[in-house]
Amino acid sequence: MLLPRFEYHEPTTLEDALNLLHELGGNARVLAGGTDLLVKMKRKLEKPSHVISVARVPGMDQIIPRNGHAVTIGAGVTAAELARNELVMDRFTPLAIAAGKLGAPPIRNRASIGGNLANARPAADFPPPCMVLNATLKLKSAKGERDIPVNDFFRGPGETVIEPNELLVSLHIETPPPWSGGSYIKLGARKAMEISMVNVAAMITLQSADGPIVDVRIALGAVAPTPVRALAAEDLLVGAIPSEELFRKAGEIGVGMCSPITDHRGTMEYRCMMIEVLTKRCLTEALARAKAWKP
Amino acid sequence: MKTLIQLTVNGEPVEAAVDANRTLLQFLREDLELTGAKHGCGLGDCGACTVILDGKPVNSCLVLAVQANGRSVLTIEGLAENGKLHPIQQAFVDKGAIQCGFCTPGMILSAKALLDTNTKPTEIEIRTAISGNLCRCTGYQKIVQAIQDAAEAMTGKEGS
Numbered sequence: 001m002l003l004p005r006f007e008y009h010e011p012t013t014l015e016d017a018l019n020l021l022h023e024l025g026g027n028a029r030v031l032a033g034g035t036d037l038l039v040k041m042k043r044k045l046e047k048p049s050h051v052i053s054v055a056r057v058p059g060m061d062q063i064i065p066r067n068g069h070a071v072t073i074g075a076g077v078t079a080a081e082l083a084r085n086e087l088v089m090d091r092f093t094p095l096a097i098a099a100g101k102l103g104a105p106p107i108r109n110r111a112s113i114g115g116n117l118a119n120a121r122p123a124a125d126f127p128p129p130c131m132v133l134n135a136t137l138k139l140k141s142a143k144g145e146r147d148i149p150v151n152d153f154f155r156g157p158g159e160t161v162i163e164p165n166e167l168l169v170s171l172h173i174e175t176p177p178p179w180s181g182g183s184y185i186k187l188g189a190r191k192a193m194e195i196s197m198v199n200v201a202a203m204i205t206l207q208s209a210d211g212p213i214v215d216v217r218i219a220l221g222a223v224a225p226t227p228v229r230a231l232a233a234e235d236l237l238v239g240a241i242p243s244e245e246l247f248r249k250a251g252e253i254g255v256g257m258c259s260p261i262t263d264h265r266g267t268m269e270y271r272c273m274m275i276e277v278l279t280k281r282c283l284t285e286a287l288a289r290a291k292a293w294k295p
Numbered sequence: 296m297k298t299l300i301q302l303t304v305n306g307e308p309v310e311a312a313v314d315a316n317r318t319l320l321q322f323l324r325e326d327l328e329l330t331g332a333k334h335g336c337g338l339g340d341c342g343a344c345t346v347i348l349d350g351k352p353v354n355s356c357l358v359l360a361v362q363a364n365g366r367s368v369l370t371i372e373g374l375a376e377n378g379k380l381h382p383i384q385q386a387f388v389d390k391g392a393i394q395c396g397f398c399t400p401g402m403i404l405s406a407k408a409l410l411d412t413n414t415k416p417t418e419i420e421i422r423t424a425i426s427g428n429l430c431r432c433t434g435y436q437k438i439v440q441a442i443q444d445a446a447e448a449m450t451g452k453e454g455s
């Protein structure tokens with residue numbers, strides 16, 4: 001499979017990258033790991049006349065802790081990097097788990113979090129964890145910058161709020177409060193190299209180890225044109241003492257938020273059952289981590 | 296328009312002018328005539344094209360040659376030393392982990408990347424490490440055993 005012709009740019013400063021995007025705008029595509037873009041170009045689904053690699057833009061590949069209060073993750077950070085980062089595993093657990101389940105090792109070594117979000121596939125692994133962690137995305141252009149909550153970022157399959165002259169530079173995530181824990185479950189037909197049939201991320205914050213739930217977020221992927229928060233299920237849980245029965249009900253409500261389809265990966269009925277079961281399971285795992293929270 | 300790139304391939308400096316739309320796999324196979332990395336799917340699915348880029352296994356069909364500028368590439372051709380097979384290669388031969396051989400270069404490089412950072416991998420860690428490498432001859436069991444043997448041979452050597 002051959003790649004169509006294009007002109008290649010490799011800016012070495014953020015300013016140069018933004019100026020290039022400003023000049024070339026709609027004729028250019030940003031290249032990070034290339035595991036989505038180059039596949040699309042080989043399949044002739046995309047034919048940009050310019051490709052701008054951001055691999056040599058300083059800082060794009062960095063995970064920067066902010067004094068324990070937050071973390072800034074460069075858009076170019078790879079799945080492999082996120083999966084093995086101790087801070088991410090410890091405090092931003094759903095993100096680390098999702099990173100370890102994306103594709104297979106050679107894909108994880110290239111696939112970036114920014115590329116995954118910008119690509120906006122409904123079944124992608126990173127959107128649900130970013131949603132339950134309330135990530136804010138920094139978009140920059142030659143004209144300015146804006147911070148977009150991840151929950152306002154996705155517009156539809158393959159569509160986001162990013163303008164052609166904008167670059168997704170980084171994600172900012174506040175550290176969840178004490179007694180928080182999270183998890184992520186991906187269901188595919190096999191363990192590796194599989195796009196999800198259903199994926200679920202959850203974050204729970206308790207008042208204390210045995211206290212009621214003070215905050216909870218659930219996000220589901222592959223079940224609708226964009227990843228969705230299960231807000232009604234969250235409402236049921238806030239203020240309640242966690243229990244198996246409660247989590248089962250939350251899963252039931254979660255199904256109501258979805259519009260799953262039937263395709264070769266699974267039927268609508270199967271997907272609905274899985275949403276229910278996996279929501280419950282993911283909440284149970286998140287709860288166990290919240291109870292075991294350590295300063 | 297061609298771009299001039301300089302990189303290290305199997306320890307040797309290489310300089311070449313390449314088209315932007317040339318993949319690293321095409322560059323290795325067609326320009327450098329290093330045909331060990333195979334062209335399977337061309338889409339990141341099969342792992343036949345796996346090479347090690349700056350210490351990490353990647354699908355060279357999804358890397359542009361220009362992206363490898365200034366970086367270091369290891370292909371299967373760079374593994375044997377002074378005509379002596381690398382312990383992982385030897386283990387694959389000894390265990391019968393090679394049938395048609397199409398997946399073998401990729402399998403061995405994925406295994407090498409694993410053993411470089413984890414000298415005593417569990418079976419699950421081995422299976423995860425090669426999960427991006429498909430074998431149509433279905434020789435996974437022998438492949439896993441070969442990697443286990445290689446790990447033992449390599450740590451044994453270090454200890455002595």
Ligand SMILES: Cc1cc2nc3c(=O)[nH]c(=O)nc-3n(C[C@H](O)[C@H](O)[C@H](O)COP(=O)(O)OP(=O)(O)OC[C@H]3O[C@@H](n4cnc5c(N)ncnc54)[C@H](O)[C@@H]3O)c2cc1C
Binds near residue numbers: 102162166169340
């Ligand atoms: C074999 C295989 C298996 C896969 N398995 C999975 C899987 O299990 N789960 C999953 O979620 N995905 C999977 N993917 C898809 C892909 O690997 C991921 O979506 C990956 O995270 C994309 O990142 P990238 O850096 O490769 O993006 P690229 O391909 O470089 O870019 C993707 C898109 O985002 C844009 N873009 C990239 N960076 C930026 C930026 N900083 N600012 C603005 N726009 C940007 C590009 O222009 C392009 O449109 C798989 C792909 C392959 C080939």
Ligand code: FES
Binds near residue numbers: 336356
């Ligand atoms: S040829 Fe590259 S992964 Fe199949």
Ligand code: FES
Binds near residue numbers: 394395
């Ligand atoms: S030995 Fe034939 S594909 Fe693996």
